[in-house]
Amino acid sequence: MIYYGTFLLSGFWCWIAEILFKKKSQTLGIVMSVFSILSLTWLCGVRDFSIGTDIGVYGEQAFQTAVKSLNLLDYINNLKGIYGTSGSTEYGYVFLNYIVSKFTNNTHIFLFVIGLIVNGIIFVSIYLLRDRVSLVLGWLTFCFLFFGTTLNLLRQSIAISLVLLGIVLLYKRSTRAALIPFILAIIFHNSAVFALLIYIMGLLINKAKLRSKVTKILFIFTIIIMLMPRIVAFLNEHGLLNDKYYQYIMNTNNGISLNSILIRLPMLLLIIFIMWHKKYEIYKYNAWLYVLVIQEMLLVPLQSIGVTVARLMLYFGIVKIIAYPMALEEITTKNRITLQIIKLCYVLLLMLIFYEQTIVAGNNEIYPFVFSA
Numbered sequence: 526m527i528y529y530g531t532f533l534l535s536g537f538w539c540w541i542a543e544i545l546f547k548k549k550s551q552t553l554g555i556v557m558s559v560f561s562i563l564s565l566t567w568l569c570g571v572r573d574f575s576i577g578t579d580i581g582v583y584g585e586q587a588f589q590t591a592v593k594s595l596n597l598l599d600y601i602n603n604l605k606g607i608y609g610t611s612g613s614t615e616y617g618y619v620f621l622n623y624i625v626s627k628f629t630n631n632t633h634i635f636l637f638v639i640g641l642i643v644n645g646i647i648f649v650s651i652y653l654l655r656d657r658v659s660l661v662l663g664w665l666t667f668c669f670l671f672f673g674t675t676l677n678l679l680r681q682s683i684a685i686s687l688v689l690l691g692i693v694l695l696y697k698r699s700t701r702a703a704l705i706p707f708i709l710a711i712i713f714h715n716s717a718v719f720a721l722l723i724y725i726m727g728l729l730i731n732k733a734k735l736r737s738k739v740t741k742i743l744f745i746f747t748i749i750i751m752l753m754p755r756i757v758a759f760l761n762e763h764g765l766l767n768d769k770y771y772q773y774i775m776n777t778n779n780g781i782s783l784n785s786i787l788i789r790l791p792m793l794l795l796i797i798f799i800m801w802h803k804k805y806e807i808y809k810y811n812a813w814l815y816v817l818v819i820q821e822m823l824l825v826p827l828q829s830i831g832v833t834v835a836r837l838m839l840y841f842g843i844v845k846i847i848a849y850p851m852a853l854e855e856i857t858t859k860n861r862i863t864l865q866i867i868k869l870c871y872v873l874l875l876m877l878i879f880y881e882q883t884i885v886a887g888n889n890e891i892y893p894f895v896f897s898a
Contacts, residue, residue, distance in 0.1 A: 527568070527894045528883070529876065532668040535565040536661055539648075543660040546652075558652070562644050565668065569640025569676065570633045573895035577677040580636070584679050587614060588635045591626035617712035618680045633897055639683065643675050646686040647846065650693045654847055662850035662868065669875035670845060673882070677889035681836060684714035688723065689843045692817075695727035696810045696847075703727070720840040722750065723817065730813050739809045743816045750820045753837070784886070788878045789822050792849050799855050811855075814848040817841050 542557035574580045587604065594600035600623050604614050621642075625635045651663035675682035687710040694703035707724045710717035726746045733739045796815045800807060821841035853871060858864050882888045 536665045539664045540661040566640040570637030591622040592630045643682045643686045650690045658850040669879040681714040684710040684717040685843045688720045817844045
């Protein structure tokens with residue numbers, strides 16, 4: 526199958542890059558990293574427009590409108606004429622469409638550019654934490670859990686990749702620099718305004734010196750996130766929130782899929798075990814990442830309130846790319862073979878989750894893969 530083959534090939538180049546980085550061969554490591562990114566990104570450009578819902582909804586039309594527009598202002602006005610002011614496209618995505626349209630009128634090249642941006646940001650984010658997480662396990666986590674989503678969500682895929690970069694920068698205590706990707710994320714998709722909760726949480730944890738204070742911060746924000754739909758509804762009722770944000774919690778849905786809980790359970794149980802077993806010695810930033818994973822799990826029942834609430838979950842769920850491999854690194858065993866078997870089982874779990882979500886459930890409408898004619 527094209528997806529599994531591509532993911533594993535990309536993972537192979539990433540594995541070689543990781544080895545080279547450990548041996549201080551930075552130049553060769555970067556070359557292998559480029560191979561890894563490109564061997565995944567090619568799928569973004571060669572796919573048929575039927576792969577991913579958003580391409581048919583606005584992706585192709587928005588880009589071709591940019592091609593035909595006289596200038597940026599004309600393009601913005603043309604988009605308003607098509608989608609109306611309530612469905613206006615975020616300026617970051619508009620600007621990206623316009624810039625690429627000045628070099629090509631081929632929508633497939635534009636889709637490739639989006640994939641290159643998203644995949645590049647994700648890879649760099651994992652690379653920045655290469656001393657704490659396995660580069661290849663982080664990359665494979667992205668491939669199997671999130672790449673399919675990026676084929677569907679064009680604007681938001683850029684936003685969630687930027688949020689991950691912001692989280693990584695917060696982890697590395699670069700609080701000011703971390704704010705930049707969070708702001709850029711909002712420019713590409715307005716739902717990313719909810720991700721500012723993650724930034725504020727990370728900022729407070731950065732300033733907290735006592736373990737008890739860190740615990741209180743994590744607990745309070747977990748409660749806030751559980752109540753988030755109610756809070757947004759309250760703000761909207763009192764005219765304090767724009768309708769375009771309210772839409773993310775008020776669409777009806779049929780309920781909660783049991784599989785959406787079960788696929789999260791193995792790694793969630795491992796994380797809870799680590800947090801309990803190492804509660805007096807766990808690094809506060811590791812605890813923060815693990816709590817983000819737990820918070821994403823707590824948002825799963827909210828799918829019954831709104832279809833698009835799942836898009837809000839992505840801003841919390843994207844942290845799995847670094848949190849899952851980080852949890853595996855915290856497993857202490859003297860037997861190196863046992864640890865490798867555990868990591869192999871983890872990759873098999875990722876493959877199983879992809880099969881369940883993409884092939885069986887049909888998430889994101891990307892299976893079976895169809896090449897462009």
